[in-house]
Amino acid sequence: MNIFVIMKRTFDTEEKIVIENGKISEEGVEFIINPYDEYAIEEAIQLRDDHGGEVTVVSIGSEEVEKELRTALAMGADKAVLINNEELDESDQYTTTALLAAYFEDKEYDIILGGNVSNDNSTGQIGPRLAEKMGIPYVTTITKLDIDGSTATIERDVEGDVEIVEAQLPLLVTAQQGLNEPRYPSLPGIMKAKKKPLEEIDYDELDIDEDEIGAKTETLERYLPPKKEAGKVLEGEVDNQVQELVKLLRQEAKVI
Amino acid sequence: MAKKVLVIAESRENELRNVSFEAIAAGKEIAAGGEVIAAIAGENVSALTDSLFHYGADRVIKAENEKLSTYTSDGYGQVFLQIINSIEPDAILFPHTSMGKDVAPKLASKLDAGLISDATAIELDGEDIVFTRPIYSGKAFEKKKVKSGVILATIRPNNISALEKDESRSGEVFSEEVEIKDLRTIVKEVVRKSTSGVDLSEAKVIVAGGRGVKSEDGFEPLQELADVLGAAVGASRGACDADYCDYSLQIGQTGKVVTPDLYIACGISGAIQHLAGMSNSKVIVAINKDPEANIFNVADYGIVGDLFEVVPLLTQEFKKVLQTN
Numbered sequence: 082m083n084i085f086v087i088m089k090r091t092f093d094t095e096e097k098i099v100i101e102n103g104k105i106s107e108e109g110v111e112f113i114i115n116p117y118d119e120y121a122i123e124e125a126i127q128l129r130d131d132h133g134g135e136v137t138v139v140s141i142g143s144e145e146v147e148k149e150l151r152t153a154l155a156m157g158a159d160k161a162v163l164i165n166n167e168e169l170d171e172s173d174q175y176t177t178t179a180l181l182a183a184y185f186e187d188k189e190y191d192i193i194l195g196g197n198v199s200n201d202n203s204t205g206q207i208g209p210r211l212a213e214k215m216g217i218p219y220v221t222t223i224t225k226l227d228i229d230g231s232t233a234t235i236e237r238d239v240e241g242d243v244e245i246v247e248a249q250l251p252l253l254v255t256a257q258q259g260l261n262e263p264r265y266p267s268l269p270g271i272m273k274a275k276k277k278p279l280e281e282i283d284y285d286e287l288d289i290d291e292d293e294i295g296a297k298t299e300t301l302e303r304y305l306p307p308k309k310e311a312g313k314v315l316e317g318e319v320d321n322q323v324q325e326l327v328k329l330l331r332q333e334a335k336v337i
Numbered sequence: 338m339a340k341k342v343l344v345i346a347e348s349r350e351n352e353l354r355n356v357s358f359e360a361i362a363a364g365k366e367i368a369a370g371g372e373v374i375a376a377i378a379g380e381n382v383s384a385l386t387d388s389l390f391h392y393g394a395d396r397v398i399k400a401e402n403e404k405l406s407t408y409t410s411d412g413y414g415q416v417f418l419q420i421i422n423s424i425e426p427d428a429i430l431f432p433h434t435s436m437g438k439d440v441a442p443k444l445a446s447k448l449d450a451g452l453i454s455d456a457t458a459i460e461l462d463g464e465d466i467v468f469t470r471p472i473y474s475g476k477a478f479e480k481k482k483v484k485s486g487v488i489l490a491t492i493r494p495n496n497i498s499a500l501e502k503d504e505s506r507s508g509e510v511f512s513e514e515v516e517i518k519d520l521r522t523i524v525k526e527v528v529r530k531s532t533s534g535v536d537l538s539e540a541k542v543i544v545a546g547g548r549g550v551k552s553e554d555g556f557e558p559l560q561e562l563a564d565v566l567g568a569a570v571g572a573s574r575g576a577c578d579a580d581y582c583d584y585s586l587q588i589g590q591t592g593k594v595v596t597p598d599l600y601i602a603c604g605i606s607g608a609i610q611h612l613a614g615m616s617n618s619k620v621i622v623a624i625n626k627d628p629e630a631n632i633f634n635v636a637d638y639g640i641v642g643d644l645f646e647v648v649p650l651l652t653q654e655f656k657k658v659l660q661t662n
């Protein structure tokens with residue numbers, strides 16, 4: 082099976098956000114594989130182990146993404162591809178989709194796995210946009226995946242309910258938490274990863290028309306929410322605290 | 338300039354979801370005197386069209402077909418595309434729900450259009466329509482616009498107020514004839530797991546439990562409080578990881594981002610990833626036995642104590658005061 086994972090490098094979830102000159106500062110920030118993409122990588126590896134074939138992890142970003150791609154290889158992926166977009170003037174989900182679609186144009190694939198949403202821009206657009214662009218079906222927020230021949234049987238999370246969905250390969254799916262337990266790279270895995278192929282492509286080597294892939298959206302401003310002040314910790318006997326709280330919620334906060 | 342705005346409405350268990358009305362209100366703002374057209378698709382949606390007018394729609398399009406009984410991206414995608422092509426709107430708004438998140442990017446891709454996901458506010462700046470949306474799961478916000486062409490956006494529930502209901506409003510309902518073909522994904526079954534009818538992302542009140550609830554049974558007093566308040570139950574990842582509850586309840590950076598009027602955190606320490614998902618709630622109550630717990634730094638009201646003592650008392654007290662009203 083030809084298995085692909087699309088992966089994004091994002092801020093560690095522990096990071097606080099600092100804005101400098103209207104931009105999100107990356108100074109001193111730890112980066113990770115987008116948490117949902119870890120599920121996608123794990124699932125891809127399991128699929129390969131069960132069905133044979135190869136797992137290729139593809140990421141668009143800067144040189145630095147090599148680190149996260151090596152981590153994916155250390156987990157057990159076979160190949161990695163870095164599409165370097167550092168020279169790009171502007172980009173949004175439209176642009177990223179166009180680049181990914183151009184990359185996949187001459188590839189043979191049975192399944193493409195991604196995360197259901199990124200941890201930073203958090204739009205969740207890339208999966209459905211890409212599948213539509215490539216003309217293949219997609220299933221988002223999946224929590225279970227079984228493949229038998231060319232049929233995939235999938236469980237997906239729909240706001241707490243579970244939908245059981247059937248679809249034919251080639252297919253794109255996006256991972257939801259609960260899909261699996263991503264493995265940690267083992268020491269031998271890390272050693273092996275150093276020798277696995279990691280191909281770097283400049284975005285303009287892809288078959289694209291630069292005038293056609295410009296961003297459709299524009300960010301005008303970024304800001305931090307007003308800092309929440311620590312509030313009132315109630316005092317006295319528990320009974321009184323509870324009565325006081327209910328009163329405050331009704332009369333002061335007026336939310337009940 | 339007046340604009341023509343298409344609002345995709347959504348129903349759940351034969352009722353319109355509130356976010357449909359919120360999206361209509363957003364549509365009114367964008368239309369700036371132009372027309373707001375609401376579209377609703379499903380197997381049988383005729384009973385729902387009146388409310389769309391009551392909440393501000395100028396025109397309603399309904400698309401009924403047995404193949405629309407459950408959402409599929411292909412089925413609903415075809416219907417919405419057909420409607421879009423026939424009315425040629427300047428802007429299209431979707432609810433930022435499972436359905437909206439799944440279908441809006443597909444249509445944006447099809448239309449080669451810009452899509453702004455998860456908008457929490459809308460303002461007009463001259464000719465520009467400026468959307469506010471959270472980034473980094475609510476740790477920061479950005480203002481964004483679509484540069485040109487048709488504007489697509491998904492509207493986060495609970496942030497933009499619906500218009501006052503006006504039952505005297507009515508209008509013409511158009512029936513869109515749809516032929517649905519080539520469904521490439523087939524929904525075999527839907528297993529209902531959500532405990533109460535209140536959806537987390539739309540809930541006005543959320544009672545959330547963390548590792549402090551200690552077991553699956555430990556969620557029971559929280560559920561009882563939620564029932565009295567008409568609230569939804571949520572959880573920290575700590576509670577999900579410990580198997581006290583389903584992952585679908587998880588709130589935070591890798592779970593749901595919620596903004597209810599009232600968030601009651603019980604036995605949750607307040608890790609940064611959890612705060613990302615809930616700290617933009619209007620009012621936060623923390624119940625935790627550790628006075629140093631970080632959750633108190635974002636709480637409007639805090640009770641230092643054992644949740645198994647405090648939560649049942651709270652339930653009693655609310656029962657008492659809500660009954661006498």
Ligand SMILES: Cc1cc2nc3c(=O)[nH]c(=O)nc-3n(C[C@H](O)[C@H](O)[C@H](O)COP(=O)(O)OP(=O)(O)OC[C@H]3O[C@@H](n4cnc5c(N)ncnc54)[C@H](O)[C@@H]3O)c2cc1C
Nearest residue numbers: 087088141172173174177195196198199202204205206207
């Ligand atoms: C010069 C420049 C300017 C930019 N300006 C903007 C801007 O104004 N607005 C904006 O939103 N973004 C901007 N970006 C970032 C980038 O275009 C988006 O982050 C990207 O489109 C992904 O969108 P998302 O984070 O919403 O992903 P989502 O749709 O939330 O991600 C879902 C899934 O798609 C896959 N995926 C996402 N991104 C990638 C990737 N890069 N490579 C491989 N797979 C991926 C992953 O599996 C991920 O889990 C800019 C980037 C550059 C280089």
Ligand SMILES: Cc1cc2nc3c(=O)[nH]c(=O)nc-3n(C[C@H](O)[C@H](O)[C@H](O)COP(=O)(O)OP(=O)(O)OC[C@H]3O[C@@H](n4cnc5c(N)ncnc54)[C@H](O)[C@@H]3O)c2cc1C
Nearest residue numbers: 547548549573574575589590591592604606610611626644
């Ligand atoms: C990549 C990544 C993503 C993550 N995403 C999320 C996310 O989306 N959401 C999320 O929530 N977390 C997330 N986390 C996990 C997060 O870092 C914390 O581990 C988690 O939030 C802790 O859950 P908790 O507060 O329930 O548990 P704990 O930190 O163990 O806190 C339990 C609290 O309960 C209190 N307590 C115990 N007994 C009682 C009692 N009887 N009465 C009252 N109080 C009591 C304790 O004082 C303590 O404060 C993520 C972590 C990572 C690494």
